[in-house]
Every structure is written in C-alpha cells, then in structure tokens.
Amino acid sequence: MTGLLDTLLAGLALGAVYALVALGFVIIFKASHVMNFAHGSLLLLGGYLTAVLHDDLGFAGALAVGVLATAALAGVIDRVLLQRLPQDPKAAHVATIVTIGIDILLVTDLARRIGGDLLSLGDPWGDEVRTLGPVTVADSRLAAIAVSALVIGVVFALFRYSRWGLSLRCAAEDTEAAALQGIRLGRTRMLAWCLAGALAALAAVFLAAFPATGLERTTGQIALKAFPAAILGGLASPVGALAGSLVIGLTEAFVITYQSDLHVLGDGLSDVAPYVVMVLVLLVRPNGLFGAKGAARV
C-alpha cells in the first residue's frame, strides 16, 4: 500500500515536470505550427545558466537569469530565424527542420561546456525527505508538484484572460481573421516562444534536483518524453498536454516500481513506456485525448 502511494506521488511529480515541457511544445505549436525540436536544448541552457550562476547570484537569482535568458533566446529564434521563412502553415515543416539545426548547435556547445560533469543547481531542497502519514517523499518532488501546479495555473489564466492569450487563440484559429482585428501576429507568436522557453528553463531545475544527481549534458533529452505527452494530448491542446504529461509520468513511475515484475519484457522498460502508451492511445483516439475538439457550423 505504501509502495503504491509513493509511486503515485513520484508519478505525479514526474508528470508535473513533463507538463512544463509539454505545455511549451503545445504553446509553440499552437502559435506557429512548428514542432520545436530545440526544446530540449533550451531546457539544458536554462539549467546550465542556473548551475553556473548560483554561486554568485544565489539560487533564486540564478534561476531568474536562466529563465529570462532562455525565454529571450527562444523569442529571438522565432523572430529572427523562423518568422523570416514563408508564413504559410503548410510550410511550417521547414521551420521545424530549422529547429533541429538549432538544437544540434546548442546541444553541441552546451555538451562541450558541461563535459562529463554533474552540475548542481544549488536548489534549496537538497536531498531532504519528509514523511507525510504513510508516505515518504522528497521535498524536491513536493516542490515540483507545487511549483508546476502554480505556474501552469498562471499560464492557463493568461491563455483565458490576457490580451496575449486571446490574440494567440484567435491567430491559431484563423490567421487572416486575426490579422483583420489588428492583432500583432508576429509579436503574439514571439511571446508564445518566450513563454515556452521560460517553462523549459524552469523544468530543468526539477529534472536536475533530487532524486536525480544534477544536471548532465543529456538532461535535455528528457524533452523527448514530453513529446509523446504532447502528442498524446492532441498537440494543439494545452489541457491535453497536461493530461498527457500526467499519464506519461504515472506510467513511468509505475513501470520503475514494478520493473522486477515486468522483467519478462526486458530491462529499461521505463524509457520505452511513454512511447508504448502514446501508440496505444493513438490507436484508440487518432487525434489524441483532446485533439480536434469542438463543433463548428458552417
């Protein structure tokens, strides 16, 4: 019983962090029809900046710089590189391929700087563990759940109530009609990239925190697990990204806990499980959990 609750909390914490990454994917896709393959390297950049700056600036200061710098870089990538490409949704695959190039550049440089090290981000939770009734849980995991819930709540409120959120939803639905309202499409899109970059940088903190041992050059590959989460949810649906992330997080946690029982399927199943779940869900719901929702009368 205890094992079950522990696993549930661990899954929730993982899912919460994946949600930060997957939500970024979805926001970028919704705003620009681009699959951002550079998302993992943006995440790594945010983590790296936090790691190298926390001695001088303290954790909070370093994190703030990491988040802002990553947001700025994401915005620059979109405005300076991607928005110059033909602005036709059908040509978005060109921009997607450009992001692969950006990813290779960024990852190569960061991997060179990080080398084989494990960088501490100087987060305040350390390896503290607390006991809540029947379960034992790491502080860092509780923090991941609390911070993600708060940040995701703010993002959803922005979507719903802010001028930017409304502009984004209008532009995603009908670019020309949005333009005719005087919505600044380029700026709306750039801000979406900035927000997604900020979310990725924040996620890096929790991916490097206990029980992980620190930031490594491969930490950015975690973004690969947020891919199935986003696709599972429907790719253009923020709510779907949330649901997909929780599914992936819980799946992973349970597969890790019961790895020994699943031994017949081979070791390392937890790395494969997200994709297995994605394929199974897509077999049943080809548009994802929340894809293509809403009725329209023409």
Add this chain to the structure above:
Amino acid sequence: MPRASDEASTLRVENLDVTYGRAVSALRSVSLDVPPGSVVTLLGANGAGKTTLLRAVSGTLRLHRGAVTAGAIRYGETVLDGQDPVAAVRAGVVQVPEGRRVFAALTVDENLRSGGLGLGRRTPERIKEGRERVFTLFPRLAERTRQQAGLLSGGEQQMLAIGRALMAAPKLLLLDEPSLGLAPQMVERIAEVVREINAQGTSVLLVEQNAGMALALADHAHVLEVGEVRLSGPAAELARTDAVRRLYLGEADATEGATGHATDETAPGGPERGAA
C-alpha cells in the same frame, strides 16, 4: 447621412494595380473614393477583383502572396498600401471578411473582445462603449455571450462578425459579401444594420453580388470586371442602366428565363458571362 465633408476621413484609391504571386494581375488601374459618411458599393462577378481591392485596403494581400504594384491607397493622411493590417485598424479602417470567419471555438464574448485588440492597451472605456453599441444593434448577441460562436446560425455569425469589427470603433467599415449564404429575411436585416451603422457616422465600402440589395443601400456604385472599373456612378443611376439591369439585377433577356427579381449568389450565370 454625410457629415461635414472633411478630407481627413476619405478613403482614396488611385490607379491601383495588384498582382498575385508576381504574375497574376488582379486589379488594373482601379480608382475610387469613399467620402466620409457615405456608402459605396463595389459590384462584380466572382474573380472580378472585389475581394482583392478590400485586401489591398486592409493590408492582408501579403497573406495571399499579393502585392500592390502601382498606385496608392490613402485614408485621410494615412498611406495604407503596403502597410500591415494593424495600420489599417489603427487608422479606423476595419474589414469584415467574406464568409464571416468568426472564431468558432471562442465564445461570442471573446469574439467581441478580439475585435477590440487592435485598439491597443488601456482602452476599457472604449471596449465597454463598443460592447454596448453592438448589443443595441444586435440584441440577440447579448443573450448569447457565453455561447461558442461556431454554434450560432449563419445570420447570427454575420452579426457577430460585424459586431466584432465595430468593437474597433471603425470610421470606415469594409464589408465583404455580408449577404452570402443567408436567407432573404436575414439579408433584409443585414441591410437595415448597414443603414443604421452608416447613420451613426461610419462610412461603408460594401462588396456584394446581391446587386439589388447593394444598389438600394449605396450612394455610389462601381462595377468591376476582370480587374478594371467598367462603370461608376450614383447607385440610383447605375441601377437604371441596361448593362447593370441585365448582368447584375438578373432582369430577363433573350437567353435567360425571366426571373424578374434581384439576383442572389445562387445565380452567378449572368455576371460570369459579362466578364468573359
């Protein structure tokens, strides 16, 4: 009715050439004026260039790979050709696109809010005034603020599309085929609304295939044929000319069955022949 005619709010299109994809010429040397407080209509068959002209004014040509290659568009002092749509909205020129194009997944209220986005920040007062104006004009929208726009009827969607444009407090409204696909009763209602908006001091440039409705509403009319202005004049006068009666009002001639009444969008046979 027209207020004191000030040059500051006249739309002036001069010798406009528009080309799509650097190859297809869509408009050739088109000139027209929309004086303040007036209703001007633009008639013509499918492909005559009516929508292209509106796109050139509202700055959305680029989204269709089109460009102004010669001539000028000015609204008062503001140059509009080659500008982006934000400039047009800021200058007070707002387009209602063909086929309504409301944001189907958004609520009626959000659609109206989106119309105010072009005004910029710190405009809650104007947004509130705009909303009141729209709800007075379309009480039916006031009852459905939380409903998803995609679930409204065609006529309600057209009202919402016009209401959304009014939220930007336009001085000149560009209407692209507002009667398209609507029941005759609703067409009549839309015509009343256009009259009312105009009476409140907004000038209107109306693109229509329903020539009967358009000529009844307009002070001035222009007929476009394959990218060029063929006829221009006071609407009442144009409605009496033979060519317009035959081609756009669908009045009987030798080759066509006598329908006798105004054409609608389901009978484009006449105009198409005229364009050939």
